[in-house]
Amino acid sequence: MTDTLHLDQRQRAMLAEMGVRVWSPLSETPVMDAAVVEIEQPHGFVAAGELATQAIADAIKPAPILIQRPDGIDQMDWSTLHTTVSGCQACSLCSSRQHTVFGVGAPAADGQAPQVDWLIVGETPGEEEDLQGKPFVGQVGQLLDNMLGAMKLSRTGARTAEGGGVYIANVLKCRPPGNRNPKPEEVAQCLPYLERQVALLKPKMIVAMGRFAVQALLRDSVPELEGTPYGKLRGRVYQYQNVPVVVTYHPAYVLRNLSEKAKVWADLCLAMAHLKGSE
């Protein structure tokens, strides 16, 4: 990565932590790994045994009674939306969750959506997220924090006159058991909550992390999305609710494929450059 961003020592250290090398074009030759590998699991740390056990448990468990999602999500204010998600039983994931995971981000006035330039959209809560009720925790969260730090952002920092402010949310607000992939009907049930979050947050840039985030956000605007290899979706700026969207790899995937860190940094640079150019 050529250092055209005038990074200070701390940001360089964060990039080093991410495994991204910063070099001067006069002194070093870039090293980029060109391999593209598909994402198979949103949180790929599940032992096969756990999945099998969970599949049996799912099979013998009686189907929960689903309570229909309330009408008028598209009119809800932030606190009503948050309360509604906390009590949601609109899909079977409500029966196995410990907590709903609404999102975290910049500080906000009571009951109001935080003012942010950036929205990070992940896929589904994992085990730790489910326990803590927060998205992107543990090692995955640490890597995301390092990425944000390298962008001179933080997950809880307020938006200033120079911009900034981040909110982090997932497509699904409840954890699929055993970290299995979300089912289409679960995504369909949950997506109106994210749609409303976007409408209330009014971010200037969305970073979509992972296949299920990309499918949820771009399914109406990108033809043949499902058949397109994930890596080929990178490197362009899309639109969702008139907000620019950049696609990158999920930090959980990057932790398993460390050579992809440079690509994530390239994607984040694309997002920063686009945001700067549109101001």
Ligand code: SF4
């Ligand atoms: S995943 Fe979404 S739709 Fe399903 S119960 Fe949780 S909040 Fe409701």
